[in-house]
Amino acid sequence: MHVCSAAQAARSTAWQHGELLPAGYDCPATEGIFDYAAAVGGATITAAQCLMDGKCKVAINWPGGWHHAKKDEASGFCYLNDVVLGILKLRQKFDRILYIDLDLHHGDGVEDAFSFTSKVMTVSLHKFSPGFFPGTGDVSEVGLGKGRYYTVNVPIQDGIQDEKYYQICETVLKEVYAAFNPEAVVLQLGADTIAGDPMCSFNMTPVGVGKCLKYVLQWQLATLILGGGGYNLANTARCWTYLTGVILGRTLSSEIPDHEFFTEYGPDYVLEITPSCRPDRNEPQRIQEVLNSIKDSLHWAHGIYWKRKLLALTDLKSKREAPLLRWCELM
Template sequence: MSSKVAYIKDDNLTEICSNIPNVGDRGKLTHRLVEAYGLFKFMQVFPVKPASREDLITFHSQSYVDFLIEADEWSDYENREEDQEEYGLGYDCPLFTKVYKFASLVAGGSLTGAQLLVDGDADIAINWCGGWHHAQRDEAKGFCYVNDIVIAIQKLREKFDRVLYIDIDAHHGDGVENAFSSTSKVMTVSFHNYGLGFFPGSGAVNDVGFGAGRYYSVNVPLKDGVTDDQFSWLFTRVMDVVTNTFHCDAVVLQCGADCLTGDPVGTFNLTPHGMGACVKKVLTWKLPTLFLGGGGYNLTNTAKCWTFLTSIIVGKTLSSDIPDHTDFLRYGPDFDLEISAGLRKNSNTFSELNTIVDNITANLSNLP
């Protein structure tokens, strides 16, 4: 029996996401490429139900949310710098017109997907405009103004007792890990670059959570240049250990495409096939699953990647030739869905990766 797949697509959400630094119109690019390949025929498309203030404060502090509501009406941001700094707004998270509307729509997109899973109206939900994993309880961080992931997981927990969160973005999923670091009901697993000066600088293998959540935070720190073969092998090894220990009822997979080769902020050699192997692994569990976007700052590569992952989710094989559509010229000069593996020096050895698996296995052996 095939899975019921829901795809979150909303013009208001994609339009307002273009206000985020370095994100541009990648949401529109992705939706149009998914459409050009005819994949919407195999999914049900849902618009976003905006998140309410009450939805946002299931994770974020009331003072932070109220500040965003107030800032929504500002026209002069420069004379309010002190107010902004308290909440991490500025530099990589500058204020912009209708920032609260943005937060409401971003959180609403992932909440909509989670609600469909909770209600049984979908087995799988996709929101490529979600996945903002750095936002903290009371501050914006790393282009992330609201943590839609945490809010969606809170919604999933209304029905599903134990939720597994997996993050394959190039950056550590610190905001999500911090939110659940003291609970045994949500296990967070983050695969990420962990190197000197690489944002956010957290996520060592021995960062395992606290109190009742000790050992329910799993971190897989990687060096520059990891390849598809290494990444998919490591993902399988780690997730086999995780799922043998933590028996979850639902899954959230954040697919940040900044782990791809050619990303202006990423340092890996991955192609969509490396990420696709992770998606295929998760699909074998046949659990209610929410797929989210995240980072990804080479916009056309990100659109290619998320379209390819969508095809895996619906079980369709795509031609490597980009179909003719509105954005066709953006994919020149090769007009090819494929992305060649990167040539960055690989600083990861299989011996080191084995050690990471051994450390994670030892950590998880402490769980009941």
């Protein structure tokens, strides 16, 4: 990202006075952070531009996915919100953008940015527990104004593993896709859901995340892939390497290749990650209640309920002669 001389001067002045940006303990104004944040934001914008130009069908920026920052505030290790910048760029070409957040933490900054619009639907699967950052993302948070029901939150508890997570993800995304009919996708794949992460919350492996990724890729839409959290660096590298292989349709060797940081991958030195014995705190009844709430919101908000009612009352001939448009195409 090019930084003009005026911006450079403003940065220098702000740095001298300790006023680089409104930041708390989790976003210290360390030396070089301005350039690094600009590079992350610029990379996401460039990736979005590549999708718009048709240079690729999938674009990746693993250092991106800074989903907590607000328009006037750094938050949660996120100094700017490159996700929002990427979505705004894609909106120059695509009318309806679907944002899917599979990080451990709620994508609050992205949700806040688009909570009043029906042109961007945000879907976040995340840990939701008292005292857990950022403290938002309950299933009842569905958007505001014209954006009501264009926000989908899936609160999850500790210990969830691949199979159950994928079942939840597939169920939600199937309903969302049918209701919203997106033209492009932005997918945030934070690796702090993976077993062994210091967050000690979810109990997943890259294979489970990869199944969710494959489900999105089979839509064959322009897709922007971003990283996010991940505080076990070796496991984060394992995860994003495996997911890159999924995107490319390649099966990677199990053995970690010899390189400068080889010792960080001990004691097994393989690509695979084994779940821990952490108990799954997700009760089936509660999960079903969450899914039912999401389905009801999507059905009513986007006309699926009424389309099905009309189909039931219309004979086969009229259905062939006058196929129904998606509700969102009529808005």
